[in-house]
Amino acid sequence: MNSDGKSSPTRRNFLTAACGLIAAAGADFGVSAAISIAGPSPAIADSEPFWGEHQGGILTRAQTHTYFASFDLISTNRQEVIGLLRDWTAATARMSGGQTAPGSDSGEALDLPPARLTVTFGFGSGIFMKDGQDRYGLAAHRPEALVDLPRFNGDQLVEAHTGGDVSIQACADDPQVAFHAVRQLARIGYGVAQLRWTQTGFLPQTGPNQTPRNLMGFKDGSNNPPTDDPKAMQQFVWVGGEGPDWMRGGSYLVVRRIRIALEHWDRMSVEFQEQTVGRKKYSGAPLTGKNEFDPPDLDAVDKDGNSIIPDNAHIRLAAAGSNDGVRILRRPYSYNDGVNFTSERWPPWRQGMEYDAGLLFVSYQRDPRTGFIKIFDGISKLDMLNQFATHTGGGLFACPPGVSADEYIGQRLFATA
Amino acid sequence: MNSDGKSSPTRRNFLTAACGLIAAAGADFGVSAAISIAGPSPAIADSEPFWGEHQGGILTRAQTHTYFASFDLISTNRQEVIGLLRDWTAATARMSGGQTAPGSDSGEALDLPPARLTVTFGFGSGIFMKDGQDRYGLAAHRPEALVDLPRFNGDQLVEAHTGGDVSIQACADDPQVAFHAVRQLARIGYGVAQLRWTQTGFLPQTGPNQTPRNLMGFKDGSNNPPTDDPKAMQQFVWVGGEGPDWMRGGSYLVVRRIRIALEHWDRMSVEFQEQTVGRKKYSGAPLTGKNEFDPPDLDAVDKDGNSIIPDNAHIRLAAAGSNDGVRILRRPYSYNDGVNFTSERWPPWRQGMEYDAGLLFVSYQRDPRTGFIKIFDGISKLDMLNQFATHTGGGLFACPPGVSADEYIGQRLFATA
Numbered sequence: 001m002n003s004d005g006k007s008s009p010t011r012r013n014f015l016t017a018a019c020g021l022i023a024a025a026g027a028d029f030g031v032s033a034a035i036s037i038a039g040p041s042p043a044i045a046d047s048e049p050f051w052g053e054h055q056g057g058i059l060t061r062a063q064t065h066t067y068f069a070s071f072d073l074i075s076t077n078r079q080e081v082i083g084l085l086r087d088w089t090a091a092t093a094r095m096s097g098g099q100t101a102p103g104s105d106s107g108e109a110l111d112l113p114p115a116r117l118t119v120t121f122g123f124g125s126g127i128f129m130k131d132g133q134d135r136y137g138l139a140a141h142r143p144e145a146l147v148d149l150p151r152f153n154g155d156q157l158v159e160a161h162t163g164g165d166v167s168i169q170a171c172a173d174d175p176q177v178a179f180h181a182v183r184q185l186a187r188i189g190y191g192v193a194q195l196r197w198t199q200t201g202f203l204p205q206t207g208p209n210q211t212p213r214n215l216m217g218f219k220d221g222s223n224n225p226p227t228d229d230p231k232a233m234q235q236f237v238w239v240g241g242e243g244p245d246w247m248r249g250g251s252y253l254v255v256r257r258i259r260i261a262l263e264h265w266d267r268m269s270v271e272f273q274e275q276t277v278g279r280k281k282y283s284g285a286p287l288t289g290k291n292e293f294d295p296p297d298l299d300a301v302d303k304d305g306n307s308i309i310p311d312n313a314h315i316r317l318a319a320a321g322s323n324d325g326v327r328i329l330r331r332p333y334s335y336n337d338g339v340n341f342t343s344e345r346w347p348p349w350r351q352g353m354e355y356d357a358g359l360l361f362v363s364y365q366r367d368p369r370t371g372f373i374k375i376f377d378g379i380s381k382l383d384m385l386n387q388f389a390t391h392t393g394g395g396l397f398a399c400p401p402g403v404s405a406d407e408y409i410g411q412r413l414f415a416t417a
Numbered sequence: 418m419n420s421d422g423k424s425s426p427t428r429r430n431f432l433t434a435a436c437g438l439i440a441a442a443g444a445d446f447g448v449s450a451a452i453s454i455a456g457p458s459p460a461i462a463d464s465e466p467f468w469g470e471h472q473g474g475i476l477t478r479a480q481t482h483t484y485f486a487s488f489d490l491i492s493t494n495r496q497e498v499i500g501l502l503r504d505w506t507a508a509t510a511r512m513s514g515g516q517t518a519p520g521s522d523s524g525e526a527l528d529l530p531p532a533r534l535t536v537t538f539g540f541g542s543g544i545f546m547k548d549g550q551d552r553y554g555l556a557a558h559r560p561e562a563l564v565d566l567p568r569f570n571g572d573q574l575v576e577a578h579t580g581g582d583v584s585i586q587a588c589a590d591d592p593q594v595a596f597h598a599v600r601q602l603a604r605i606g607y608g609v610a611q612l613r614w615t616q617t618g619f620l621p622q623t624g625p626n627q628t629p630r631n632l633m634g635f636k637d638g639s640n641n642p643p644t645d646d647p648k649a650m651q652q653f654v655w656v657g658g659e660g661p662d663w664m665r666g667g668s669y670l671v672v673r674r675i676r677i678a679l680e681h682w683d684r685m686s687v688e689f690q691e692q693t694v695g696r697k698k699y700s701g702a703p704l705t706g707k708n709e710f711d712p713p714d715l716d717a718v719d720k721d722g723n724s725i726i727p728d729n730a731h732i733r734l735a736a737a738g739s740n741d742g743v744r745i746l747r748r749p750y751s752y753n754d755g756v757n758f759t760s761e762r763w764p765p766w767r768q769g770m771e772y773d774a775g776l777l778f779v780s781y782q783r784d785p786r787t788g789f790i791k792i793f794d795g796i797s798k799l800d801m802l803n804q805f806a807t808h809t810g811g812g813l814f815a816c817p818p819g820v821s822a823d824e825y826i827g828q829r830l831f832a833t834a
Contacts, residue, residue, distance in 0.1 A: 067753070106683050107634025107698055108751075112621050176621035179632070179753050179774070186771075187683050195771050198755040204529050204593035215596070217524025266523050266604050281524055334525075336484070336596050337754065338615040354603075354612050357596070 047114035050096040052402040053249055054238065055409075056118030058329070058364050059227045061208070063116050063171040066201040066333045067178040068255060068360065069186065070164030070395060071193040073127060078136045081127075082414055084192045088168075088185055089408040092119045101184035109180040115172040119181055121409045122253045122397025126165035141413060143244050145252060145367045146398045152380040154390065156344035161257050161393025164196045169253075169362070175200070197393065199257055201333025201360040211284060211292065214359055215334045216265055216388075218277050219284035222292050223315070225327045236327045236371075237364050246412035249401030251364040254328075254372040256394035257335070259344065260358035265388045276384040278313030286315060298322070310384070317379045328365040328372055335360045345390045358389065368396055464531035467513040469819040470666055472826075473535030475654065475746070475781050476644040478625070480533050480588040483618040483750045484595040485672060485777065486603065487581025487812060488610040490544060495553040498544075499831055501609045505585075505602055506825040509536045518601035526597040532589040536598055538826045539670045539814025543582035558830060560661050562669060562784045563815045569797040571807065573761035578674050578810025581613045586670075586779070592617070614810065616674055618750025618777040628701060628709065631776055632751045633682055633805075635694050636701035639709050640732070642744045653744045653788075654781050663829035666818030668781040671745075671789040673811035674752070676761065677775035682805050693801040695730030703732060715739070727801070734796045745782040745789055752777045762807045775806065785813055 048056050073081060091101040098114035100107075128134070128142035170181040186195050203212045211219040225232045234240065239247045265273070270281050278296065279286055286296035287309050298321055300308045309316050320327045340356035365371030380386065400410050465473050490498060508518040515531035517524075545551070545559035587598040603612050620629045628636040642649045651657065656664045682690070687698050695713065696703050703713035704726050715738055717725040726733050737744045757773035782788030797803065817827050 104683065104687070105634075106632075106679070108621070108630045108632050110630060110634065110699065111623070111627065115622070174622050175619045175753070176630075176751065179751075183679065183683070183772075187680075195756050200753055200755065202592045204525070205532070205591050206528065210528065213525045213527060213593075215523075215525050215593075217522075217527065262523070262600065263604075266521065266600070270521070282527065334593065334596075336592070336617055338617065339612050355600075 045113040046116050047097055048116050048118050050093045050118075051405050054402045055120050055250070055399055056096070056402075057120035057169055057171050058237065058251055058331070058399070059233065060116070060118050060171070061227075062203055062212075062331055062333075063118070063173045063178075064203050064205055065173065065175040065178050066169060066171045066360065066362075067175070067182045067198065068167070068169045068201070068362075069182045069198045070124075070196045071166045071168070071186075071189065072196045073135070073165040073192065074194045075192040076133075076135045078414075080192050081136055082408075084189055085121075085410050085414075086408040087188050088121070089403060091184055091188055092181070092409075093405075095119070095181050095184065101188065103184075103188065106180065106183055106187070109177050112174060112177055112180075115174040115177040117170065117172040117177050117181055119185070120167075120169045120171075120253070120399055122167035122169075122399040123410065123413070124163060124165050124167065124395055124397050126163070130165070136414075138413065141244060141246065141416060143239075143247055143398055145239075145243065145369060146396065147369060147373070149254075149368075149394075149396050150373065150377075152376055152391070154380055154386055156390050156392055157394070158344060158392050161197045161199070163395050164397075166193060167253065167255070167395065167397040167399075169255075175202070199335060199360050199393075200337075201335045203333055214332065215260060215262060215336075215357055216273070216277070218273075218279060218281055219292060220332055220359075221330055222279070222284050223296075223319070224330055227329070232327075233329075236366055237329050239366055242367075244416075246410075246416055247398060247400060250399050251366065252368045252371070253397045253399050254361075254363045254365070254368055254394065255397070256359075256361040256391050258359040258361050259356060259390045259392050261345070261353060261388045261390075262355045262357060263352060275310055276313060276387075278309045278315035287313075312382045312384045314379070314383050314385045317383050318375060322378065323375050324370075326370050326374060328363045328375065331362045331364065333360040333362065334358070343390075344392045361394070364399070462530040463533050464514055465533045465535050467510045467535075468822050471655065471819045472537050472667070472816055473513070473819075474537035474586055474588050475668055475748070475816070476650065477533070477535050477588070478644075479620055479629075479748055479750075480535070480590045480595075481620050481622055482590065482592040482595050483586060483588045483777065483779075484592070484599045484615065485584070485586045485618070485779075486599045486615045487541075487613045488583045488585070488603075488606065489613045490552070490582040490609065491611045492609040493550075493552045495831075497609050498553055499825075501606055502538075502827050502831075503825040504605050505538070506820060508601055508605055509598070509826075510822075512536070512598050512601065518598075518605065520601075520605065523597065523600055523604070526594050529591060529594055529597075532591040532594040534587065534589040534594050534598055536602070537584075537586045537588075537670070537816055539584035539586075539816040540827065540830070541580060541582045541584065541812060541814050543580070547582070553831075555830065558661060558663065558833060560656075560664055560815055562656075562660065562786060563813065564786060564790070566671070566785075566811075566813050567790065567794075569793055569808070571797055571803055573807050573809055574811070575761060575809050578614045578616070580812050581814075583610060584670065584672070584812065584814040584816075586672075592619070616752055616777050616810075617754075618752045618779075620750055631749065632677060632679060632753075632774055633690070633694070635690075635696060635698055636709060637749055637776075638747055639696070639701050640713075640736070641747055644746070649744075650746075653783055654746050656783055659784075661833075663827075663833055664815060664817060667816050668783065669785045669788070670814045670816050671778075671780045671782070671785055671811065672814070673776075673778040674809050675776040675778050676773060676807045676809050678762070678770060678805045678807075679772045679774060680769060692727055692730060693804075695726045695732035704730075729799045729801045731796070731800050731802045734800050735792060739795065740792050741787075743787050743791060745780045745792065748779045748781065750777040750779065751775070760807075761809045778811075781816070
């Protein structure tokens with residue numbers, strides 16, 4: 001029995017189901033995947049729940065690897081899209097428990113534990129209206145909050161890394177498990193959903209209460225709202241009564257692919273880096289504090305009356321106190337796409353760019369208009385970090401709430417339309 | 418004290434050395450990195466030895482992540498190249514022990530354990546002779562075995578992923594540790610060595626005696642020569658008396674970036690896949706056996722007299738028995754560079770390519786002429802797998818032996834020249 005209440009083959013016996021070649025050997029293969037695990041870390045054997053009030057991968061403690069994928073819907077048939085969401089839901093429920101996906105599972109996750117896999121689905125504006133067409137009869141149900149992202153100062157978005165009708169973010173403590181999940185969902189989607197762009201990401205294996213460092217060498221996420229505080233999550237992350245019914249308990253995802261000029265950053269002194277960020281590099285403490293979680297004192301001045309946290313330091317511009325109290329939940333990963341000597345960036349930094357690496361910025365919020373858009377408007381104009389960071393892609397997606405075992409992802413949207 | 422016998426700052430107190438800003442707080446930071454680790458897996462805290470008869474990263478049990486980097490040497494000054502190799506040796510010795518690199522370490526590996534980091538250095542033909550120039554007075558010492566790789570049938574090598582004067586392969590159980598190592602070495606090389614191409618790779622977190630599966634879903638590496646058998650390693654991996662003195666105890670690296678048409682592979686039946694590989698997908702057993710490590714019976718035929726392991730199956734063509742008894746040590750990783758709708762591949766497969774993913778094939782051998790070149794010549798012409806695999810980059814590098822604590826990598830080459 002698995003979590004959806006049905007007896008299902010595990011990853012170990014998928015071949016029996018797939019082609020019957022070894023049906024006679026079924027007894028050998030009918031072993032639960034969990035029993036056969038001999039991985040290096042007990043934690044990697046854990047699974048995250050799939051069914052529930054909210055989708056996984058939002059408040060879930062960040063896994064070490066992600067594979068984000070954006071799809072274009074290429075079918076104009078509403079029933080096919082509903083069928084796809086049904087199939088994706090069933091497949092994700094199985095894979096979250098460490099099982100194979102229905103159909104011809106490609107097999108690279110056989111014998112691997114669930115690795116805390118989560119898959120988070122989101123809807124881009126194209127599912128409601130695309131090229132002037134209301135393809136699925138959903139146009140009237142597009143949430144007001146699902147705006148078109150404005151062009152921000154400095155944006156160098158590349159079409160090949162931007163937008164999409166549906167987003168899927170797989171996160172797992174093993175990159176092969178995350179890749180496997182996206183690959184199965186893409187296969188299941190053949191003819192209905194077409195891969196548009198993808199992005200891998202990773203985090204270091206830090207301890208559970210340690211804030212991971214990004215590729216700039218700074219701790220990233222120190223000032224996140226507390227995910228273990230349901231009130232804060234209701235206030236900042238989950239859509240409430242203000243949204244359409246089908247989005248209650250969901251959240252809005254803003255993802256940005258941010259290339260960072262690491263070769264230039266590395267030439268800066270640590271003191272300059274700290275002034276730019278507004279935090280100390282080693283400890284993560286704000287420039288006005290001693291410890292990582294000390295609240296930044298934005299009003300503190302030195303003996304000459306200058307702000308100790310500079311006016312254009314990143315943490316000042318991102319702070320709730322600079323944004324009418326608004327906070328967003330960041331769930332960032334680093335990315336490393338190797339070297340690329342073609343830069344999207346404006347002069348003078350265009351020369352000498354090597355690394356195509358940086359941040360896969362992932363954020364969840366109750367309303368992007370008062371969340372990312374508001375906060376990043378100020379950042380994009382003033383932040384000293386902009387000298388090093390170029391947004392080269394991304395998107396905005398409405399992530400519906402979680403599902404119970406008799407539902408499919410997005411069902412409440414289609415049911416009301 | 419660290420492994421080179423000197424007292425050195427750990428990653429935790431690098432800022433003291435880097436800029437003196439927090440020198441007054443030294444007492445707080447003088448804690449060994451090993452004490453502060455609270456990672457999910459005890460194994461990740463382990464370190465691999467740096468000094469020794471052979472370089473690390475060849476016989477080392479494969480770490481879960483790699484970052485391969487190829488550099489062009491842009492200085493024509495022999496002393497600068499020697500200085501770089503000295504600096505790279507010292508930096509690698511430190512980082513292998515979980516410490517920061519000399520100079521302005523970028524900091525993203527602060528607080529992280531060594532994660533079994535190894536860095537393996539290799540010399541391409543360009544260090545001996547490039548564009549007709551013997552830049553460093555080494556031309557006479559180019560090993561005969563360091564040939565120019567021939568063009569193989571089906572090669573679609575892309576300049577941006579091919580060649581280079583020096584190779585550096587970082588492997589670690591944390592992608593951030595591997596990235597950090599290459600980044601520090603690239604920084605130390607500014608002005609002397611210029612990044613040319615790089616490639617990330619990963620393996621699933623399998624148990625220590627479990628063969629990892631590649632993205633085709635098959636176990637990969639079952640028939641490797643045994644790394645715990647010094648005689649086999651001497652026979653197949655390490656250069657002996659036949660090589661130049663400076664290469665004795667070294668090995669030749671052939672690396673190939675192999676893009677695999679996963680979207681086409683996924684449409685094939687498991688039976689077809691098994692005939693193509695010559696092994697069973699689930700168990701990894703050869704088609705003539707029951708268990709993964711059963712030796713393939715290349716002579717076995719069915720009742721009609723047809724080979725059970727097909728004539729153009731991958732394991733037949735790669736087998737020692739088909740190659741005058743030669744074996745090479747494979748140390749492959751999977752790679753995932755997302756999607757790329759521009760294919761290097763010839764028709765009819767050019768259409769419909771999505772994944773830029775596949776295999777970062779890494780192999781070590783005593784002599785590439787009787788190793789990779791011999792074996793792959795046959796494979797490239799006959800292997801059924803070629804329908805799905807396209808070699809899009811790579812190189813051949815002479816990896817010198819390991820070093821003792823008073824040596825630098827490649828010292829014996831420069832000392833004799």
